Amino acid sequence: MILQQYIQEVLFKQRICVVPQLGTFSVQHFPAHYNSHAQTLTAPREQVMFTQQWQDDGSCVEWIALKENLVPAVAQRKLEKYLEELKAELQSGKPLVLPGIGQLQGDFTGNIHFHAEELPVEKETLDLTPIERTTDSRTAPAFVPPPPEALEPIMTEEVEDTLEAVTEESGFKWWWAAIPIAAIVIGLAAWWYLSGISKAVSQSETPPDMEVTAKQLAAAAADSIQKALADSTAKAAITPITYYAVVERYKDSTIAVKKQKQQLAWGKTLVLYKRDSMYRTAVELHSLVADTTVQRDSIRKVFGNKVFLEF
Structure with a gap:
């Protein structure tokens, strides 16, 4: 059955698998547990869980479309057909085997029961014996380990992409902010250049008409700087x-x-x-x-x- 293959491929890849109109499979991690009363340590484990609650995220239709090379509309009709076949098989009371995951079995009330597949090897529970250590005042103080460094979050391929x-x-997009800065730099360069020309002209006893020309050039440069600043400000306001x-x-x-x-x-x-x-x-x-x-x-x-x- 195509839905069995979908559950097997998606569940262990994404740790959660939603089957519309059926339920949600998820892989739950149970950490190690220490029983202080019995002084035993239970190893960590992972177990597949199932609930009849679901919220369709579109993954099933997308998977069928890619698997059978179909457009989404046709894949949706295929999904409805596969779901009808699955429900009919569960209503018959016959267990539906999901290799590596477990079994689904329906009852006469319409409820679905899930029996997770047991691992062939069960990790043993360790018995721990507390160690009593006496403290001698003549001994050096115990070494205190430094605090653990903060770990970066685990990046999955999907999150990284x-x-x-x-x-x-x-x-x-900061390019518009650089226009006024460029205009100011150009203006300062022009002022420095014209100042050098004015000094050279004054030291060489230039005629009066040359002095007027230098003043006109300085005034034109100042006007061009003001115009460039005004243009850049207006462009930044409308960009x-x-x-x-x-x-x-x-x-x-x-x-x-x-x-x-x-x-x-x-x-x-x-x-x-x-x-x-x-x-x-x-x-x-x-x-x-x-x-x-x-x-x-x-x-x-x-x-x-x-x-x-x-x-």
Whole structure:
């Protein structure tokens, strides 16, 4: 059955697998457990869990479309057909075997029971005996280990691709801000050059008409500088900029990606990028400089007053 293959491939790759109209499979990690009363240590383990609650994220239709080379509409009809076959088999009471995962079995009330497959080798529980150590005042003080270093969040391939794509798209278009700086530099260079010419002309006893020409050149240079500054300021005022309305900040990239997908499921598209060791979910905006406050207030109506702008 095609859905059995879908569950096997997706579950162990993404640790969660949603089958519409059936339920959700997930791989749960149980850490090591120490029983202080019995003085035993149970090894960590992972177990496949199943619940009849589900929220269709479109992964199943997309997988069928890629697997059978179909358009999404045809893949959706195929999925409905496969689900009818699966439900009919479960209603018969016959166990549905999922190799490496477990068994699904329906009952007469319509409920589905899942029996996880047991591992062939079970890790033994360790018996621990406490060690009593006497302290001698003449001995040197015990060595205190340094605190553990903070670990970077584990980056999966999907998260890394998402962050790289967002980083490439989130480059700030600062070219318009460089225009006034360039105009000032050109003006200073022109002033320095004309000052040198004026000094050379005055030292060589130039005729009066040459002095007038130098003054005219200096006045023309000053007019050109003012005109360049005015043009650059006007161009910056009418040139749209790209900036971001930050909704949330996270230290863990995995949590940030999860929140981004959750907002996407609710119909809210957010971008994800990293700045100052924090991962941000934000709304990408394009507007004039004068309209940034209006854009921020409109985003706050959707996500709350904690939204702020970053350029």
